[in-house]
Amino acid sequence: MRTSQSLLAILCATAAFFCQAEPLSGAAHDFTLKTNQGNNLRLAEQRGNVVLLNFWASWCGPCRQEMPKLDELYQRYQSAGFIVLGVNVETDSAAADKLLKKIPVSFPILYDSDSRVSQHYKIDAMPTSVLIDRSGQMRYLHRGYIPGYEELYRQQIKELIKE
């Protein structure tokens, strides 16, 4: 499996368009959502950090697969100014909390129970990850998750951190 994953990563790196990663432009839409710690978190306050905005749900298989990988990336690059914000899109957060007990993550989880943020970001795939640079501009969009995508995330995060 390791060799096939490396191979996939190489393929992704050289032909990003096959992997549903798109460059984006424009300012990331600001929002404030409640987190699983109980406090509110505002996106604009994250200026200065590279942000990976991940839209996920407990009923989505690929999302569950992706979470531990995102946690790994968060723990690795956090000190360099990188944060993952896990936006849960479910109307009822009970299922999300249950999953988080099984797959705990260290990055903040935000609840978008009325789907307003999902609508603003025009989410058309599950999961979706949006990479935002230090000045709040959207840079990359990833639709869906297939094992191997985390290598592409890593490269793009490193690129954005260096800026």
Added chain:
Amino acid sequence: MNPPNMFKLMILFGILLCSACTGISPWVKPYERQNLADPIMSFDRDAIASRYMNHVYEAREAARGAEGSVGGGCGCN
């Protein structure tokens, strides 16, 4: 195959494939598929059990075909 039935089906598919031209966009967003992703919302939750039941009927009835369905679920990736 029965020509008139195939013809009707092809028209139906043609209409659906032209959905992009008509400007209708998907009305159920990927983040609204919580209920559809629920395991109880499968046409056949356990393939092993449905296959057997279809076999019980097919072995004793003259009718056959059109038993299974594809699609639905979480719509991820």
Added chain:
Amino acid sequence: MQKAVWEAVVAATKLIRALLLSMIVGSTPLIAAVLPADRADILYHSFDGGGAEVTGPSVLVRKEVADTVSIYGNYYVDMVSSASIDVQATASPYSEERTETSVGIDYLNDKSVFSLSYTNSSEDDYEAQTVSFGISQDFFGDLSTIGLGFSQGNDLVGNNTDDSFSQDTEHRRYNVSLTQILTKNLIASAVFESVIDQGYLNNPYRSVRYQDSSAGRGYSYEAELYPSTRNSDALSLRALYYLPYRAALKLEYRHFSDSWGIVADSYEARYTHPFANGWLMEFKYRAYEQSSADFYSDLFDFSEATNFRARDKELSSFGSQTVGLGISYEFKPGFIPQVDKSTLNLYWDHIQFNYDDFRDVTSDQLAGEEPLYSFDANVIRLYLSVWY
């Protein structure tokens, strides 16, 4: 002008046929854009009715390899004991065990799933091999899924009483399906399937009866004779609705007609209700009715009265009702080590068959005045499923 349009349609149909021949499908339902989950199931099945008892195991194992490929294998056995009315009436030899093995592979590429499967069914007087291909494609924001499938089956028919007897049969199936998500709580599906059979289509042991005043009981038997082709079309519509308190209701209708003159309709309603912590129950009702084949008769007027003759109750005019009850329990995670989720399931179906033009010849009445045949059957499915 009309002819040109029609020819264009025929050409397009041929193109679709050619396309189908190069596609791949499995006989189990596909979920496009995500491969089916890894699982293993072990089932005990039992059919008991009409004097026949057929039981056996079925084992299904499915595993994802290389992220975009899922493979599965199924091993199934039917063990027959006792004798149905056909055997009681004519005391013909009956095969006792049938083994069926299948293997299949599903390949995922973006929003398409390609599948291929092979099935072998074997008993001492019948050997069948089937290869299936298919493709399933998600589009329109994953709200719609189109499926296309083709399968080719080749059978070898034998006869336990005659070693030199050997006949071929060929089956081809073409299917097209469309599944559409209608609302957040409603999904509907339409499937159209054509079956074309060619070759030796009847049963070497089965007979028809004709009025014969010279015989003690008023009738005599002779071999059945079927046409060597059979074309059939079936269209099914189904809908699945999510009820707000967390339950599901499925409604299904299928219409069938074939070149032997049989028209059949089936209707089914299924209600799924989860309750307590991990329990689930299911209720089902199914009604089925069919008209008889053109060359079917319970009692022919004289020997070789028609070109084709059948007395198989499967081709007679009859109705059946099924009532089904199922209960399922999902074990707490960790109940079985190395396994994410496991369930234990028990389903009981009670089927009543009522024949309109097939008579019970085991009764002591005058030929043609025997009571119409009917019987009840109980079907049990007990299975354990694990997801890993």
